[in-house]
Amino acid sequence: MKNYTNTYIFTFSAIMVVVVAAVLSVVAMQLQPKQKKNVEINKMQNILLSLNIQASKDSAMPKYNRYIVDSYVINHQGERKEGVDAFSVNLAKEIVKSPENRNLPIFEASREQGEKQYVIPVRGKGLWGPIWGYVALEDDYNTVYGTNFAHDSETPGLGAEIATRQFQKQFIGKTLFNEQGEFVSVDVVKKDAPPDAPHAVDGISGGTITSNGVDKMLKDIIGVYVPYFKKKQKNN
Amino acid sequence: MSQDREPLFSSKNMKLLREPLDDSNPITVQVLGICSALAITVKLEPSVVMALSVVFVMGVSNVVVSLLRTKIPPRIRIIVQLTVIASLVILVDEFLAAFAYEVSKQLSVFVGLIITNCIIMGRLEAFALSNKPWPSFLDGIGNAAGYGLILVIVGFVRELFGSGTIWGYQVVPEPAYSAGYVDNGLFILPPMALVTVGIIIWVQRYRNRKLIEEQQS
Numbered sequence: 001m002k003n004y005t006n007t008y009i010f011t012f013s014a015i016m017v018v019v020v021a022a023v024l025s026v027v028a029m030q031l032q033p034k035q036k037k038n039v040e041i042n043k044m045q046n047i048l049l050s051l052n053i054q055a056s057k058d059s060a061m062p063k064y065n066r067y068i069v070d071s072y073v074i075n076h077q078g079e080r081k082e083g084v085d086a087f088s089v090n091l092a093k094e095i096v097k098s099p100e101n102r103n104l105p106i107f108e109a110s111r112e113q114g115e116k117q118y119v120i121p122v123r124g125k126g127l128w129g130p131i132w133g134y135v136a137l138e139d140d141y142n143t144v145y146g147t148n149f150a151h152d153s154e155t156p157g158l159g160a161e162i163a164t165r166q167f168q169k170q171f172i173g174k175t176l177f178n179e180q181g182e183f184v185s186v187d188v189v190k191k192d193a194p195p196d197a198p199h200a201v202d203g204i205s206g207g208t209i210t211s212n213g214v215d216k217m218l219k220d221i222i223g224v225y226v227p228y229f230k231k232k233q234k235n236n
Numbered sequence: 237m238s239q240d241r242e243p244l245f246s247s248k249n250m251k252l253l254r255e256p257l258d259d260s261n262p263i264t265v266q267v268l269g270i271c272s273a274l275a276i277t278v279k280l281e282p283s284v285v286m287a288l289s290v291v292f293v294m295g296v297s298n299v300v301v302s303l304l305r306t307k308i309p310p311r312i313r314i315i316v317q318l319t320v321i322a323s324l325v326i327l328v329d330e331f332l333a334a335f336a337y338e339v340s341k342q343l344s345v346f347v348g349l350i351i352t353n354c355i356i357m358g359r360l361e362a363f364a365l366s367n368k369p370w371p372s373f374l375d376g377i378g379n380a381a382g383y384g385l386i387l388v389i390v391g392f393v394r395e396l397f398g399s400g401t402i403w404g405y406q407v408v409p410e411p412a413y414s415a416g417y418v419d420n421g422l423f424i425l426p427p428m429a430l431v432t433v434g435i436i437i438w439v440q441r442y443r444n445r446k447l448i449e450e451q452q453s
Contacts, residue, residue, distance in 0.1 A: 020323045024323060027331075
C-alpha cells in the first residue's frame with residue numbers, strides 16, 4: 001500500500017472540503033427561491049383549507065389573493081400593530097415569547113356571500129414534535145368556521161389523524177365562548193363528545209397525547225386573542 | 237502490457253447489476269438498510285422516491301469514490317466516503333424541497349438518514365475502493381435497485397392493506413367499507429414492515445434454493 005504523508009492527507013482533505021462546500025452552497029442558493037415559494041404556497045393552501053377551500057399547488061396563489069382580503073397583526077391587548085407582515089410571522093418563534101410580546105396574526109377572508117371569516121394560525125406540541133394549523137372563525141369571533149391541522153412526526157394512524165378532514169370537520173360550528181361570555185375554547189375529549197356539545201369534539205383513540213396537544217394549543221394560542229375578540233364582539 | 241478492453245455490458249458486468257436484485261439482495265439476503273425500509277414504506281410514493289434517491293446517491297458516490305480510489309489516503313478513507321455520500325444526500329434533499337415539496341415533507345428526516353444507510357458505505361468500502369468506475373457504477377445501481385425493489389414491494393403491500401389506497405388513489409371500493417371492511421391499522425405501524433420483509437425473504441428462499449444455508453446436523 002502506498003504510504004501517504006501527512007501533508008498529502010491534509011491537502012487532500014482541505015481541497016475536498018472546499019470543493020464540497022462550494023458545490024453545496026451554489027446549489028442551495030440557486031434552489032432557495034423555489035423552496036421558499038413552495039413553503040409559501042403550502043402555507044396558502046393550509047390557510048385556504050381552514051376555510052374549507054381546496055386549492056391545488058397552481059391555484060393556491062390566485063385563490064388566496066381572491067379570498068384573503070386583508071391580514072394584520074395585533075398585540076395581546078387587541079390593538080393593531082403596524083409594520084408587521086402577518087404572512088411572514090413565524091409562529092414557531094412567537095410561541096416561545098411571553099404573550100405580551102407576541103405578534104398575533106389574523107387573516108381576514110371573504111367569500112362571495114359577503115360574510116367575513118377570520119383565520120388564526122395556531123401551533124403547539126404533539127407527542128413527537130410540533131403540531132400546527134389554522135382555525136377559521138365566523139364574524140361573531142365565536143363560532144368555528146373550519147380548521148386545518150398538520151404535524152411533523154405524529155404516529156401514522158393514531159396522532160397523525162389530526163391531519164385528516166374527518167377530525168378537522170368536527171370543529172365546525174363549535175363555539176369558543178360559553179353563555180356567560182367566558183372563553184372556554186373547544187375541548188378535545190377522550191370520551192365520546194355528543195355531536196351537539198358546543199365546546200367539545202372527539203379526541204383520537206390511541207392518540208391521546210396528540211389530542212391533548214391540540215386541546216392545549218387551541219387554549220393557549222387562541223386565549224391570547226380573547227381581548228381582541230371581546231372588543232370586536234362589543235362593537236358588533 | 238496490453239489489456240483487452242472489456243465490453244461495457246459483459247456478462248461479468250451484468251452480473252454486478254443483476255445479483256443484488258436476487259442472490260445478494262441487500263435487504264433480504266445481507267439484511268442491511270432495514271431501518272429505512274421500516275420507516276418510509278407506509279405509502280408507495282415515498283418508497284419510490286426513496287428508492288430513486290438511493291439509486292442516485294449510490295450510483296454517483298460509487299463512481300466518485302472509484303475515480304478517487306488511487307488518491308484517497310486509506311487512513312481517512314471513511315471520512316472521505318462519508319463526505320461524498322453526505323454531499324450527495326444534501327443535494328437530493330435540496331432538489332426534493334424545490335421540486336417535490338409534498339414528498340420531501342413526507343420523507344422529512346429520512347432523506348438525511350440516507351447518509352447512514354449501511355448499504356451505501358458498505359458498497360463503497362467493499363467494491364468502489366478497489367474497482368474501476370464503470371463496474372462500480374453498475375454495482376451501485378444494482379444494489380440500490382435491489383434495495384429499492386424491496387422498498388417498493390413493502391410500500392405497495394402496506395399502503396394497500398393499511399390505507400386501502402395505491403399511490404394515494406382509492407383501490408378498495410367504497411361498498412367494501414360499507415359492508416364492514418376496515419383498513420388494517422397494524423400495516424401502518426413499523427412492525428408490519430418487518431413481517432412483510434420476513435414474508436418476502438421466505439418467498440425468495442422458497443424460489444431460490446441456493447440461498448438456503450446447509451443444515452447443521
